[in-house]
Amino acid sequence: MIIKKLKLIIIFTLLCFSSIVIGLTDTNKPIEINALMPAPFADSTERLVEQFNQENKGKIHLTVTRGPRETESVSDMAISSMILGNSPIDILLIDVTWLPKYAATGWISPLDEWVNDEDIKSIISGARQGNSYKNREFRWPLVADIGLLYWRKDLMQEPPKTPDALIKISKKLQNEGLVKYGYVWQGRQYEGLSCVYLEVLKGFGGDWLDNSNQFRLDEKSSIKATNWLRELITSEVSPKAVTNFSEPEALQIFETGDSAFMRNWPYAWAELQKPTSSVKDKVGVTTMVADTNQTPTATLGSWGFSILKNSNNKDAAWKAISYLTSEQAQKELFLKYGYTPTKAKLFNDIEMLEMSPILPELEKALQISEPRPKTPIYAQLSDVLQRELSAVLTGQKDPQKAMISAQVSSENILKSAGELRS
Amino acid sequence: MKRLHFYIIILLTWSMLPFIWQLYTSFCSQEALISPLRTIDNRWTLDNYLRIINADPPFWKYLLNSLVVGTSATLITLIISIPAAYSLTRLKSAFAKSMQLLLLAAALFPYVLLFLALLELARNLNLGNNLLALSIPYSALSTPLAVLLLSSAFRDIPKDLEEAAILDGLNTWQRLKWVLIPLITPSSASTAILVFVFSWNEYPIALTWISRSELITLPVAISRIAGSSVYSVPYGTYAAASVLGSIPLLLIVLIFQKQIISGLTQGAIKG
Amino acid sequence: MIFLFAPAALFLILVFVLPLIRYCWISVHALSVITNLEMIPNYGANWIRLYNDQRFWQDSFQTIRFTVTSVSLEILFAIAIALLLDQRWRGRGVVRALTILPWALPTTVMALGWRWIFNTPHGPIEQIISLLGFESINILSNPNIAWIATVIGDVWKTTPFIALILLAGLQSIPNDLYEAFRLEGGSSRQALFNITIPLLKQYLLIGILFRTAQAFGVFDLIQIMTGGGPASSTESLALYAYLNAMRFLDFGYSATIMLGSFILLVFSCLLAWLIFNQIKKIQL
Secondary structure: OHHHHHHHHHHHHHHHHHHHHHHHOOOOOOOOEEEEEHHHHHHHHHHHHHHHHOOOOOOOOEEEEEOOOOOOHHHHHHHHHHHHOOOOOOOOEEHHHHHHHHOOOOOOOOOOOOOOHHHHOEEEEHHHHEEOOEEEEOOOEEEEEEEEEEOOOOOOOOOOOOOHHHHHHHHHHHOOOOOEEEEEEEOOHHHHHHHHHHHHHOOOOOOOEEEOOOOOOOOOOHEEEEEEEEHHHOOOOOOHHHHHHHHHHHHHHHHOOOEEEEEEEOOOHHOOOOOOOOOOOEEEEOOOOOOOOOOOOOOEEEEEEEOOOHHHHHHHHHHHHHHHHHHHHHHHHHHHHEEEOOEHHHHHHHHHHHHHHOHHHHHHHHHEEEEEOOOOOHHHHHHHHHHHHHHOOOOOOOOOHHHHHHHHHHHHHHHHHHHHHH | HHHHHHHEEEEEEEEHHHHHHHHHHHOOOHHHHHHHOOOOOOOEEHHHHHHHHHOOOHHHHHHHHHHHHHHHHHHHHHHHHHHHHHHHHHHOOOHHHHHHHHHHHHHHHOOOHHHHHHHHHHHOOOOOOOOOHHHHHHHHHHHHHHHHHHHHHHOOHHHHHHHHHHHOOOOHHHHHHHHHHHOHHHHHHHOOOOOHHHHHHHHHHHHHHHHHHHHOOHHHHHHHOOOOOOOOOOHHHHHHHHHHHHHHHHHHHHHHHHHHHHHOOOOOHHH | OHHHHHHHHHHHHHHHHHHHHHHHHHHHEEEHHHHHOOOOOOOOHHHHHHHHHHHHHHHHHHHHHHHHHHHHHHHHHHHHHHHHHHHOOOOOOHHHHHHHHHHHHHHHHHHHHHHHHHHOOOOOHHHHHHHOOOOOHHHHHOOOOHHHHHHHHHHHHHHHHHHHHHHHHHHHOOOHHHHHHHHHHOHHHHHHHHHHHHHHHHHHHHHHHHHHHHHHHOOOHHHOOOOOOOOOOOOOHHHHHHHHHOOOOOOHHHHHHHHHHHHHHHHHHHHHHHHHHHHHHHHH
16 A cells, blocks of 8 residues: 555656656756845736846746745845856845845855946945945846835824933833833844844944944943833833834834834835824834934945856846846836835936835935944854954943943954954 | 533644635635635635636646646656665665665755755756656655554565475566565555645756746746735735645545555654 | 665765864864964864863753753653554654654744743743742843753653654554563553663663754754853853854864864763663663
C-alpha cells in the first residue's frame, strides 16, 4: 500500500520538477533582467514594469522578484544571493543605510557610466545624499523618505516647535481628556529607533558620528536627547508600550484618534486619508521639534536602485532603472501610493500639489534631511545605539551611563575596524 | 468522567486558542483588527483570503513547491537512512555504539548555527535556486534522527526471521526489500512525517538558498505577503495565509496521527 | 555492511563535519566587510573578543534561561497531556490530532500570530486586561516580561512533540503492571510515581535532550516576535550569530560565536547528563 503511494508520489514529484525545468528552458529572445524589491515596492511598481516591458517588447524583459515584506529580510536575502554568487538578480532596490556596506564589498557597481552631473542636479538636494560611497554614485533614488511629525489640526492651532512645547501641549490635551496619549513614535529595538533618535539628537544640537569621524554620543546634548525620550514615557505622554512600537503600531494608535502627535514617514499620510481613518482631514504634517536656537532635522530614509556587479546586462538594467525613476513614474507613484518623489521638478507640479497639500512640507523636510552615518559598519553602530536606547527607554539603565557605554562600544567597533584596515 | 472532560477542554483550549485567534483575525477587516473585542460594523470580510488567492504567483504554487521539497527530502532521507540504519544494527557493536553517539550529537545540533556554512556549500556546489537541491540539506539534516529511529525499529525485528531469509538464499538487498523494509513500515511512515513536517516548515535555509519567486516555499512566501507599504504589517492577510497554509498539515496530521504515534512507540528510545 | 552506511556518512560529513571544520578555520581569521571579504589571519583575536564580549555572555545567560524554563515547562505539560491522551475516550483521535497541530505549523507563521496576540494595546490579552480595568502590562515591551512571552510561544509549539514521545512511552508500559499494583492496594497517584514516571525515564531523557538542543538554538521565533528586544533582553546566541553574519557582514566573528555557543551547549548537556545520573542514583 505504502509503496504504491510512494510510487505515485515519486511520479508526481518528477512531473512537478520536469514542468519547472521546461518552464525555465523556454528562453525568449529579449534580454532578461531581474530586479529584487521588498514586496510592497514590487506591488506598487507592477504597472510601471508592465509598461516598460510593453515599450521594450522584444528587446528587454524585466521581471521583479518579490522580497520579504520586512526590509531587513530583503537585505538578508540579497546578501545571501550575493554570497551564493551566480545570482539571478541584476537590479537591487536598496535602503540608504545598506549602500556603504554593499559598495565596500564590491557587490554593486558604480554608476559613473550612466550618471552625469546634470542627472544628479535633477534630484532634489536632500535626496542627493546617501547614493554615493567614496565619491562615486552607486545608487539611483526611487523614493525619498523623511521622518515627519504628524499633528492633529482639530486639537491645536499650531504644531509645537520645541520638545518642551510638545510635552506641554500633550499633557494639556491628555488632562482635558481629548486624547489618551500625547505622542506616539517608534521605540522598539530596531532600526526605526535609530532614526527617531537621530532627529531628536540633532534637535538638541548633538551629533552621532561627526564629519571628522568622532563619535559624540556621550556629550551633554546626546544625554539631553536621551533624557527627553525617556521623559516622554515617564511623564505618560507616550504609552509605555511605545518601547515595542514600530511604524504600524504607532500609526494604528494615531489613526484611531488616540494620540495628538505621531512620528512617522510620509507613507502614513496616505493611510490617514483613507475612509476608515478616524482622523481623516484632521491631520497636519511638519518637521520634528528642536530645541530653541537649533534647526529641526528629518532622518533621511530612501530607497534606490543599484546594479549588481555580476550582472551581464548592465546597460539594459540601467534602462529599466531610469524608466522606473523617471518623472512620469515618480508622479504616478506619488499620486497612487504617496511615495515621496526625488526629482526636484515634481515638487512644483500643479497636479501633484492639488492632490496633496503636504508636498511643500515634504520638500521642506527634505531640505533639512540628515543621513545616518555613512560607513560600511553602520549596522553595528546602529545596533549598539539601539540596545542602549532600548535599555534607557525600558528603565533598565540611566541615560548618562547608557550613552557613555554606547560611545565606548562604538569607538571600539570603529577602532577594530580601523586596525584591520591598516 | 466530568473531570476528564474538563481536562480535555483545557487541553483543546490551550492548543487551539492561538490558532482560533488566527482564524478569527483572518476574517476581520482592517479596522476591526484594532478593536478586536468591541462590536463594530463591517467586522467580517473575505478580503484577506481573496488577496491571497488572487496574488501572482497564486498561493497553491507555494504549497506545491513545499510539497515537492517536502516529498523529495523525505524520499532521499528514507533511501539513505534505511540502509544506514540496517547496517548499524548488523555491524560490530563498538563501531555501531560510537556511530550512534555521533548520530545523536548530530541530531541534537541546533541546525540554525550551520546556515552560514551551508550557504557557502551551496555556492561551491552551485545549488542555489533549485528546489530539488534544497532537499539535500533538509534530508542531510534529518538523516541522524531518521537513522536512530529506524535502527531501533530494525533491532525489534526478531533475528530468526532474517536467518530464515538467509537460508532461503536471499542476498542482503533482497532481504531488505522483501523481508525487512515491509516490517518497519510503521517506523518509516512516522519518520517520513517528521522529515516532511521539518522540510515543510524550514525557514532560514529556504530564505537564503532560493531567490526566484516562482520557486519559494510556503514559509518564505508567507513572509513576503505585503501590506500597502514597507512599514505596515498585514496581520489579517498573514492570518489568512497561515490558515490556508496549515490546512494540508492539518489533513496530514488527522490522517496519519496513528502512524506518527505508533512509529514513535517502536522508536529510537533504546539508544 | 559498511557500504550501506556510506551514503549517510557522506551526507553527515557534508552538512555537519565540513561546516564545523570550516567554522574553526574562519574563526581564526578576520573575514568581514572591512577586510573586503578577504580572509586575513588574526591569530585568535576573535576568540579574545568573544571572551571579553559582554553581549555574548548576556545572550548565553538569556539563552540558557530560555532553554531551562521552556524545557521544564514543556516536560511538565507534556506529561499531563500524554497521561490524558493515553486514556481511552471517544473522540480521542481527533483531539490527539488537534493537539499535535501546533507542532506541525511553521514557526515563522505562528510567531507573527503570537506577536499579534501579545500586541499592546490591540491584542486580545491586553484588551481583556483593560476590559477588566487593570493597568496594561506591556508584555512585549517590558524587558522583565518579554522573554516569558517567547517562552510561551515555544512551549505552545513544542509541547506536543514531547507529549508524543511520552505517549509512545506510555503505550509501551504493559497494563498488567498497573493491575498488579492496584491489587496490592496502591492508589492511582502512587502508580504514577512508582510505575509510570520511572518507566518513562528513558523517554523523558530523549525528550529533554532533543528539546534542550533545539531550544538552545532558538532563532526564528525570537527574531519575529521581538527581534531580540526590548533592550536585547530576549536575544539568543543564534540570533546574535545571525546578526553578525547577515547584518554586520562579520563572518569571522559570527563563526566564532557559533562555535562558542556550540561549546557552551556541549558543556550544558554534559552538566545536565551528570545531574540526571545523580538523581537516578539517589532514587536507587
